[in-house]
Amino acid sequence: MARLSVPTTARLPSSLRVDPSNPAVTKILGRLSRSSLLTVVLDWLDDNNLPLAQPYLRRGPGDESEDEDEDDETDDFYPPARSVQALRELYLSLQARKGSKREVLDRITEGDWRHGLSLYQLAMADLQNLYDHPTSQKWSAYRIVPLKPPHDPDGEEPPEVDQQSLTIPRFHPSTFLKNLQAQVLPDVKAHYNFDQHKTLPLLLLRIFIVDSPYNTSLSLQTPASSTTTAASFDASRTVYIAFPNASPHIFISKPQTTTTATTATATLTSTASASRAGSGAGAGESRSLRALLVEGIPKALARPLQRQRFALRSTSLVTRNLAELVARRGGGRTNAAGGGWSVYADEGSSSSKRRGRETPLDLVLPSPPLSEQEGDCSAVVVGGGGGSGSGRGKRAAPGAAAAVMMMSAEERREERAAKRARLVARARFADTAKMGDGKGVERVDVVVEDAFPRLEGEVVDGEVEEEEEGAAETAAPSAGRGGRKSQVDAILQRVSGDDEDDGQEESEAAQGWRPYVRLTFHGPHVFAGIRQLVECGIIEGERMPGWMTGEEGVTIGAVRHGRIRGHKGSGL
Amino acid sequence: MEPSLDVEIEKLQSKISSIKEQLRIHASTLITAPSTRQLLTEGEQALRNGSDNGAPRKKLSLKQKLLNHSTLQQAHTQQCLYRACAAITTFRAQDPDPRAVDGGAILGLRIEVASRARFLRPYYVLLNRPYPGGSRHLRVHRHTLPPCIPLAGLAGRYLPPPPATGKAKASDEGAGSGRAKPQDLARFARSLRREVVRYHHRLGVVADLRKAAGLGGRKKMEEGDGQGGEEDGEDGREGQPQGIRLVDITPADAEVKQLTIEWADGRTGRLVMGDDGEILKLVVVGENGRDREAGRDFLGGAVRVEDVVRRLATLV
Numbered sequence: 001m002a003r004l005s006v007p008t009t010a011r012l013p014s015s016l017r018v019d020p021s022n023p024a025v026t027k028i029l030g031r032l033s034r035s036s037l038l039t040v041v042l043d044w045l046d047d048n049n050l051p052l053a054q055p056y057l058r059r060g061p062g063d064e065s066e067d068e069d070e071d072d073e074t075d076d077f078y079p080p081a082r083s084v085q086a087l088r089e090l091y092l093s094l095q096a097r098k099g100s101k102r103e104v105l106d107r108i109t110e111g112d113w114r115h116g117l118s119l120y121q122l123a124m125a126d127l128q129n130l131y132d133h134p135t136s137q138k139w140s141a142y143r144i145v146p147l148k149p150p151h152d153p154d155g156e157e158p159p160e161v162d163q164q165s166l167t168i169p170r171f172h173p174s175t176f177l178k179n180l181q182a183q184v185l186p187d188v189k190a191h192y193n194f195d196q197h198k199t200l201p202l203l204l205l206r207i208f209i210v211d212s213p214y215n216t217s218l219s220l221q222t223p224a225s226s227t228t229t230a231a232s233f234d235a236s237r238t239v240y241i242a243f244p245n246a247s248p249h250i251f252i253s254k255p256q257t258t259t260t261a262t263t264a265t266a267t268l269t270s271t272a273s274a275s276r277a278g279s280g281a282g283a284g285e286s287r288s289l290r291a292l293l294v295e296g297i298p299k300a301l302a303r304p305l306q307r308q309r310f311a312l313r314s315t316s317l318v319t320r321n322l323a324e325l326v327a328r329r330g331g332g333r334t335n336a337a338g339g340g341w342s343v344y345a346d347e348g349s350s351s352s353k354r355r356g357r358e359t360p361l362d363l364v365l366p367s368p369p370l371s372e373q374e375g376d377c378s379a380v381v382v383g384g385g386g387g388s389g390s391g392r393g394k395r396a397a398p399g400a401a402a403a404v405m406m407m408s409a410e411e412r413r414e415e416r417a418a419k420r421a422r423l424v425a426r427a428r429f430a431d432t433a434k435m436g437d438g439k440g441v442e443r444v445d446v447v448v449e450d451a452f453p454r455l456e457g458e459v460v461d462g463e464v465e466e467e468e469e470g471a472a473e474t475a476a477p478s479a480g481r482g483g484r485k486s487q488v489d490a491i492l493q494r495v496s497g498d499d500e501d502d503g504q505e506e507s508e509a510a511q512g513w514r515p516y517v518r519l520t521f522h523g524p525h526v527f528a529g530i531r532q533l534v535e536c537g538i539i540e541g542e543r544m545p546g547w548m549t550g551e552e553g554v555t556i557g558a559v560r561h562g563r564i565r566g567h568k569g570s571g572l
Numbered sequence: 573m574e575p576s577l578d579v580e581i582e583k584l585q586s587k588i589s590s591i592k593e594q595l596r597i598h599a600s601t602l603i604t605a606p607s608t609r610q611l612l613t614e615g616e617q618a619l620r621n622g623s624d625n626g627a628p629r630k631k632l633s634l635k636q637k638l639l640n641h642s643t644l645q646q647a648h649t650q651q652c653l654y655r656a657c658a659a660i661t662t663f664r665a666q667d668p669d670p671r672a673v674d675g676g677a678i679l680g681l682r683i684e685v686a687s688r689a690r691f692l693r694p695y696y697v698l699l700n701r702p703y704p705g706g707s708r709h710l711r712v713h714r715h716t717l718p719p720c721i722p723l724a725g726l727a728g729r730y731l732p733p734p735p736a737t738g739k740a741k742a743s744d745e746g747a748g749s750g751r752a753k754p755q756d757l758a759r760f761a762r763s764l765r766r767e768v769v770r771y772h773h774r775l776g777v778v779a780d781l782r783k784a785a786g787l788g789g790r791k792k793m794e795e796g797d798g799q800g801g802e803e804d805g806e807d808g809r810e811g812q813p814q815g816i817r818l819v820d821i822t823p824a825d826a827e828v829k830q831l832t833i834e835w836a837d838g839r840t841g842r843l844v845m846g847d848d849g850e851i852l853k854l855v856v857v858g859e860n861g862r863d864r865e866a867g868r869d870f871l872g873g874a875v876r877v878e879d880v881v882r883r884l885a886t887l888v
Contacts (some may be wrong), residue, residue, distance in 0.1 A: 018652040070659060114636060144770070155708075166722040166726070167722070167725075167726040168719070168720050168722060168826055168827050170826070170827075170830070171825070178646070246718065246719070246720055246825075246826040247719045247720075247826060248719055248720075248826065249719070311706075328717075329719075331718055331719060331720070331826065332718065333695070333716040333717070333718060334716070335718075335719055336714050336716070336717065337696070337714045337716045339712045340668050341698070341754050343698075344696040344698070344714070344716050345716040358693050359690070359691035359692075360651075360652040360653075360655035360656040360684065360691060361646075361652070361691060362651055362652070362653075362658060363597075363600050363601070364593075364596045364597055364600050364640075365600055365645045365651055366646045427668055430669050534842075542670065543670050544670070545669060545670065545671050546667070546668070546669030546670075546671065546672065546723075551714075557633075561671065562670075562671025563669070563671055563673070
């Protein structure tokens with residue numbers, strides 16, 4: 001421990017130890033289950049991590065006898081282990097037998113790491129929590145877009161996004177971190193930890209932020225012990241930034257306070273685009289933190305020597321599901337081919353046969369994709385048949401409507417209608433939006449900006465949408481949504497501001513009555529729910545607007561002329 | 573008992589599917605054979621000429637079906653031929669969205685990519701015409717290109733949107749040639765394919781590099797450990813000249829223009845490739861800063877990455 005604490009702009013070192021009695025430590029560790037806690041501890045004791053996670057051990061073998069005496073004297077409930085190996089075995093044995101979480105937790109905080117847990121250890125524990133609860137963070141996706149260098153170096157006007165640039169932003173972790181640190185204000189200290197996601201092609205950066213000018217243990221003291229630094233470790237926050245491999249996107253999680261002391265007035269997706277971020281700073285604390293990040297990240301990515309500057313642009317996708325984010329904004333083919341379009345992007349994951357069919361050397365006439373399931377059921381019985389079977393079982397879940405359909409399924413006509421509905425759903429959604437695919441968004445906000453319909457047919461259309469909203473809402477009763485409204489509006493305003501090509505449409509706004517209709521879909525997997533409703537025949541699949549299939553890949557959007565404005569799905 | 577039964581069932585099912593696949597291949601070959609086609613058309617004519625009794629009607633409909641199938645198959649064969657010979661083919665599609673622009677008409681571009689003597693899954697670009705006033709300008713609607721292909725930039729270059737009605741007047745006054753650039757779909761498709769092919773070639777050359785580095789090592793220590801990994805086996809390569817003992821070669825960015833090279837002794841290098849695989853830069857950093865010697869050793873005067881592959885293959 002350093003005796004002298006000088007305010008610096010350096011980052012917090014990974015080896016910095018936090019007192020185990022600190023509420024942040026108990027909170028971070030307390031969130032883990034017993035088994036993951038043990039996994040984390042064994043990870044700490046791994047040879048690679050050991051330098052940054054030294055446990056409290058008995059002193060060297062030379063003064064062993066003396067040590068024994070000391071132990072007997074203090075009557076330690078958790079006597080320190082003799083070696084790392086012994087400790088490893090001890091925790092392995094704990095893993096083998098059953099017990100309470102408390103037992104392990106106490107052993108860590110009062111026994112083997114009584115001298116403090118390093119920030120690195122806390123970061124590992126927090127990441128384990130992220131793996132255990134993949135939906136615990138709310139992520140918003142941003143696209144890294146190249147900026148045109150300003151013509152006049154002293155020019156006032158903000159640099160504009162270069163539409164014709166052919167450069168793809170590149171990302172180098174350590175350089176990025178160095179540059180990001182330069183962007184962080186000196187009265188804030190942060191600890192950074194990079195980790196490759198276990199299952200997804202992502203690089204996770206955990207930023208642990210403490211409001212303190214010091215980068216020594218002084219910054220980690222609780223306010224009780226040091227009255228001078230009021231907002232210290234207690235007000236720490238954690239932000240995750242995820243970099244998908246081979247994709248010019250970036251996912252930023254909503255900042256989370258580690259302790260409950262500070263008010264969580266965090267509003268997600270603040271003033272998103274970097275060009276506007278400056279105006280939004282200073283509203284709420286964590287809001288400004290996010291703005292700071294959104295502002296700082298493109299600067300950290302920039303390489304001024306090569307005249308490459310970037311901006312972050314919001315992509316209107318906010319979800320808790322990282323897998324969905326990777327599918328929509330990742331390095332694969334599915335970015336701009338969602339919903340029914342995914343047949344073009346399908347890499348043949350469902351069956352190897354389909355992949356073979358796409359080569360021009362295969363002369364076998366492809367059967368239409370929808371008849372395939374019925375045509376050679378034996379061939380796809382493992383994949384398709386099983387999938388439809390599980391879908392069938394799940395379809396009964398939504399409630400009475402599905403049950404009614406099942407009951408009257410003896411009648412041929414109804415069965416045919418059901419089959420047709422299923423085929424239509426297949427056509428509109430292809431292989432996406434299945435309940436078990438793990439790629440669900442939990443909330444979609446849509447504002448319909450169309451003029452009030454006068455034709456008979458369109459009235460019905462509107463009713464369907466309203467009904468849909470009701471059904472989705474009942475499936476999972478939403479939390480209070482009053483407070484969000486203004487913010488969604490703000491985002492929509494920004495979206496409409498971004499769309500230059502809608503300029504001519506604005507003139508139409510004067511004519512016709514445009515009621516304010518806002519739809520909120522809420523549930524564990526919104527688009528799978530819509531798909532189920534289509535399969536049940538509650539939504540008429542052919543007339544359903546395209547944005548209800550989720551093919552645009554946005555969770556916030558404005559609908560004009562039956563389409564999400566701004567051509568989000570094209571990815572341009 | 574049960575698992576063995578399951579295994580047996582699985583085996584049989586895979587057999588069934590493979591036999592079915594064979595059947596389909598044979599059927600498709602047979603039905604497009606000229607003799608079959610002749611037989612079908614002849615029979616049809618004979619039936620049409622003959623009296624329309626009750627009995628042959630069924631036969632006729634069956635034959636009609638077969639004929640239809642044959643025509644379809646022929647069309648498909650032709651499509652496959654085009655796809656195999658031309659790298660870019662177009663097709664028409666229908667947007668399932670009932671509110672889609674332009675009646676849901678979609679023009680699809682299919683870009684074939686061949687890599688390692690086999691066709692990969694083609695990339696698709698789906699274009700529509702969203703602009704009002706019957707303008708024939710195209711716009712990228714959906715696509716399946718990976719994000720490392722600068723599609724947006726290319727579209728901005730070759731498929732610019734038509735001038736907005738309001739803005740057009742203003743720009744007319746400003747510039748003499750107020751009209752926006754015309755769209756050039758052919759150039760767009762060509763340059764897009766160029767980017768895609770370059771990308772795959774870069775991927776391929778990285779794989780070649782890894783192979784050259786790894787395989788050479790294994791050849792050298794043939795009697796040694798036979799680990800199958802491509803990049804491992806650094807222990808057995810003491811005899812290699814000039815210290816080229818590579819541990820790892822991985823692409824470092826999305827476009828695969830930069831490679832990270834790791835030496836067995838802890839040196840790391842970064843190789844920057846141009847669009848077409850020419851070497852732009854190589855920096856090797858050892859323990860004491862930059863190691864120019866190692867960089868020169870690695871390149872050996874090579875200008876292109878393929879030269880390095882060849883060099884590595886001969887060296888080690």
